[in-house]
Amino acid sequence: MEPTARTAELRGVRMREPTPAELAAIEAIKQLKARYFRCLDTHDWEGLAEVFAPNAELDVRDDAGDERGILRGREEIVGRIRSAMALARSVHHGHMPEIEITGPTTARGIWAMEDRVEFPGTEGRSGFHGAGHYTETYEVVGGRWRIATSRLTRLRREPLR
Numbered sequence: 001m002e003p004t005a006r007t008a009e010l011r012g013v014r015m016r017e018p019t020p021a022e023l024a025a026i027e028a029i030k031q032l033k034a035r036y037f038r039c040l041d042t043h044d045w046e047g048l049a050e051v052f053a054p055n056a057e058l059d060v061r062d063d064a065g066d067e068r069g070i071l072r073g074r075e076e077i078v079g080r081i082r083s084a085m086a087l088a089r090s091v092h093h094g095h096m097p098e099i100e101i102t103g104p105t106t107a108r109g110i111w112a113m114e115d116r117v118e119f120p121g122t123e124g125r126s127g128f129h130g131a132g133h134y135t136e137t138y139e140v141v142g143g144r145w146r147i148a149t150s151r152l153t154r155l156r157r158e159p160l161r
Contacts, residue, residue: 022101037092059151090117105140130157
């Protein structure tokens with residue numbers, strides 16, 4: 001039986017086992033998302049730009065509140081994140097990725113996320129603690145996996161006290 005045809009059964013649901021190449025791609029995508037979070041929190045804007053495909057789209061309407069939260073292209077994405085986060089101290093975590101390889105150079109995934117963002121304020125802390133999900137697509141560009149689309153959906157956003 002070919003590796004791509006192998007299946008496993010989990011509680012009555014038949015699932016195809018990923019091939020070694022798919023497992024390597026999944027691991028590369030996990031590393032990509034980890035780099036996204038690290039670059040965001042350390043303000044490594046050049047590194048952050050490298051995680052996105054040149055024509056990427058980032059949808060953060062849950063944070064922006066309107067259509068201004070749809071960012072198109074690597075430069076706009078990093079520029080807007082940089083202006084919003086330049087003075088912030090943040091910690092972002094991604095958890096429990098569900099990644100599916102959809103083709104030799106494409107994939108999609110969902111990540112549970114949690115973040116804490118503090119902005120300098122004249123009266124102590126201001127900012128928020130939030131949680132939600134990133135729903136993303138990925139593509140290989142220049143031999144490396146990149147984020148092609150990303151949508152942040154917030155389940156919680158609580159002000160810091």
